Amino acid sequence: MQTSPRASTKVKALKTRAQQEQRLGWLLVLPSVVIILSLILYPIIYNMFLSLFTFDYSGQRSFVGFGNYAKVLADPEFRTALGTTILYVVLTTLGTTVLGVVVALALNKEFPLRGLVRSIVLLPYVAPVISVVFAWQFVFDPVNGIFMDIFHSKLGIFAERVNIVGDPNTAVWAAIVFSIWKNFPFIYLMVLSRLQAVDKTLYEAADVDGASSWQQFKAITMPEIYYVVSALILLRVIWNFNKFDEVYLLSSNVRVLSVYTYLKAFTGSMDFGQGATLAVLQFFILIGFILFYVKKVLKW
Amino acid sequence: MKKAFLILLVLALLSTGTLFAQSKSEVRKEKPVEIEFWTTETQSDRMATIQVLIDTFTALNPNISINLIPVNEDDLVTQAQTAKATGSLPALFEGPAETAVSFGAQNMLDISSATEIIQEIGVDRFYSGPLKVLETSAKNQYYALPYHGWIQGIWYRSDWFKREGLKAPTTWDDVLVAAKRFYKPEINQYGILVGTLPESYTEQCFTPIAMSNGAALFNADGELIFNSPEMREAVEFYAELAKYNPPGPQTWRARDYYLQGKMAMFFYSTYIMDDLAVQEAAAGSLTSEYFTELKGSSFDPDLVNKTEVASMVKKKVPAGYGTVVSFGLFNQSTPEQTAAAKEFLRYLYTPNAYITFLHMAPGGMNPMLKGIATDERFQNDPQGLFKRYGTQKMADIIDGLENVQTFSIVEGKRIEAASEITAKMIIPQMLYKITQEKMPIDSAMNWAEEEMRKVLQ
CATH class of the missing domain: 3.40.190.10 (Periplasmic binding protein-like II)
Known part of the structure; x- marks a missing residue:
């Protein structure tokens, strides 16, 4: 069967049009592709390249293959930093999520001045990190801080004055509490916006069926917010795993991986090669977690 | 045809105009030599004082422009290493003598320019202790210029x-x-x-x-x-x-x-x-x-x-x-930048500029030139501190700089x-x-x- 010349011209025109649109599409995404390649992919690949070298003080590099990886993995300080990072990430993610969800549920109820309270809760998140860090250091100053004044001098809960933020044994706990306090409003904000979109008739029907508050939470609220909370947990893990500013500014003694990498690469005997290696390892650990989480929890 | 002629005419006028404007601007104004100056005096009031000195200097030398950049003393080495890697070292920096020696040992400093200015000012006019801290292993060569110091x-x-x-x-x-x-x-x-x-x-x-x-x-x-x-x-x-x-x-x-x-x-x-x-x-x-x-x-x-x-x-x-704080000149890609930095250094050692600088922290910043300590203007600091401690106590402090000891000088080496x-x-x-x-x-x-x-x- 032969197609009529008119039909074949039409097909051709459509093809040309589709090709034109495809070309236009590529042109439109080209700037983004170039930016992504140059700003994201290039530094990652270059960093991987650098991790295969050692550097002397004049900046000359010599190829060592996977020598830096062997050294880093054998370094007990790396294992301590990894352990501290896992502790920090797990507890801060858990803390911000639980607190954020609880506050969102509480502030979803009707009560006087709700708008004002909702805004105030956001303050820790919107305040600049440097100013809140100084405020915390001031509050926890072992000699002049208000915290020790109350908990040691007035209440006697602490037997002696302790430098909670500075002492390497307690600093990590201070950093965890600080991160939870600073970042829970983000979870609260996201969860609250999801809660407001939940159909109220579902709760009315559950009421009619005699479901308790807990049953309503389990059967309606949880499934409704599941994917939002799961995505937020993933985001928080990514952010907290790479967190540097909050931790380092509050107390440089908290040796999470990002701080350890900085100290290794830019202080003391400045080992750029091992610094780059640490960054690569950090990258792969995070990518591994993301792939696992996306498949198992987010079920994409 | 008429239309094409008009277009050509407009283009010709525009291009002549642009060319003329360009040549006129070249004749009118030569671009000043721009240099960067890193200071470890990061406090805002000190930055303001140094900026006043820079403004005065650039008013007298309109062909030079100086960008003042604060760098934390603890970050100076890291920042300089990064700048070296990217080829953007400043022309001039102010920092501890030990750090200057460390930069010098890595061939980052213009030793001949620093030595030249010290000789211009007069080696004998400097206190010998601080100058020794900045001397290279080859005698009579200096990594940087001592400017102020504390004990x-x-x-x-x-x-x-x-x-x-x-x-x-x-x-x-x-x-x-x-x-x-x-x-x-x-x-x-x-x-x-x-x-x-x-x-x-x-x-x-x-x-x-x-x-x-x-x-x-x-x-x-x-x-x-x-x-x-x-x-x-x-x-x-x-x-x-x-x-x-x-x-x-x-x-x-x-x-x-x-x-x-x-x-x-x-x-x-x-x-x-x-x-x-x-x-x-x-x-x-x-x-x-x-x-x-x-x-x-x-x-x-x-x-x-x-x-x-x-x-x-x-x-x-x-x-x-004690610590001697020095001015060092990083190696620059153009001689104009080095010349500009040297000119600024000469200005900083003139009595008025020097005393203004030292008065930023009376007691903390002590002079490295012998004549300054006895200068009446120097002793009359705005806070009245020198009067409060007394001339003798201040003289003892300044003399203490002669005996500054460091791990990097062993038996005079x-x-x-x-x-x-x-x-x-x-x-x-x-x-x-x-x-x-x-x-x-x-x-x-x-x-x-x-x-x-x-x-x-």
Whole structure:
């Protein structure tokens, strides 16, 4: 069967049009592709390249293959930093999520001045990190801080004055509490916006069926917010795993991986090669977690 | 045809106009030489004073433009390494002499330009001690130009010492006895402040203690002798002193506790002089207006009279510590930039500019040129500090700079590697590990020795 010349011209025109649109599409995404390649992919690949070298003080590099990886993995300080990072990430993610969800549920109820309270809760998140860090250091100053004044001098809960933020044994706990306090409003904000979109008739029907508050939470609220909370947990893990500013500014003694990498690469005997290696390892650990989480929890 | 002719005419007019405008602008104004100046005086009031000096200089030299960039002293090495890697080193920097020597040892500095200006000013006009700190291994060549300096000592509550019948803290034993006696954490009072964070202040406190015990990083042949019994003894003593510190890792900022009457002694430079004597200067450190119930937080106007300083500490030999702050010229890609930086340096050494600069921190910034200290304008500082302490005390402080000691000069020989070790802050990191992470002294010293060997490779 032969197609009529008119039909074949039409097909051709459509093809040309589709090709034109495809070309236009590529042109439109080209700037983004170039930016992504140059700003994201290039530094990652270059960093991987650098991790295969050692550097002397004049900046000359010599190829060592996977020598830096062997050294880093054998370094007990790396294992301590990894352990501290896992502790920090797990507890801060858990803390911000639980607190954020609880506050969102509480502030979803009707009560006087709700708008004002909702805004105030956001303050820790919107305040600049440097100013809140100084405020915390001031509050926890072992000699002049208000915290020790109350908990040691007035209440006697602490037997002696302790430098909670500075002492390497307690600093990590201070950093965890600080991160939870600073970042829970983000979870609260996201969860609250999801809660407001939940159909109220579902709760009315559950009421009619005699479901308790807990049953309503389990059967309606949880499934409704599941994917939002799961995505937020993933985001928080990514952010907290790479967190540097909050931790380092509050107390440089908290040796999470990002701080350890900085100290290794830019202080003391400045080992750029091992610094780059640490960054690569950090990258792969995070990518591994993301792939696992996306498949198992987010079920994409 | 007519249309095409019109278009051509318009284009011709536009292009001639543009060309003419370009040539006119080239004739009218030559672009000034732009240089960067890194300063470690990062406080806003000091930045403002330096900017005034720059503005005055550029008004007199419109062909030069200077960008002032503040760099934290602890970050200076890192920033310079990064700038070196990217080819964007500034023309001029202000920083500790040890750091300048470390840069010089890495061939980053324009030694001939620095030497040329020193010779122009006159080698004899400089105090010889500070100049020696900046001399290269080849004699009569200088890594950088000494500009101001401070000495460090143990500042202590002489009234408390008198009350307890204690001797001034000039020997190891006297320091330790006093630190123990005044350490009363139950009433929020501490014996002494020594640095325990991995930063410059810690090294500044430790150096005179080590040197007073005859400990050194290198011998005169340039061999690393860090891990010696003398050094171990000094480290052990320092760790013992740190037990009488305020809680947790501490840095210079804890000097506030002294100003609040909560500490007996602290290692500090002459920069403290204005905080001790001038209420406005101390106000930034104190917090009484916000927390009125906190004890001891108000300024004691009589503190200056209850404070004395022991500028030397003794075990086997007396040792003092001081820092010379210098101006260095980084190697530049164009000779115009170097010439501009040199011109600015010449201006900074003129009496008016020099005294204006030094008055930013009377007592802390002391002159390196002999004539300046006796200049009436210099002695008449805006805060009246020199009058308060008296000319003799000020003269003693300035004379103390002649005896500045450092790990990098051994028996008169310059050991550049020692400056690099100082710049990499290996010793403060070791002291942090010992005092805060409770690492055994021997392990920490072995770790530090290993790090030092990496630097030497």
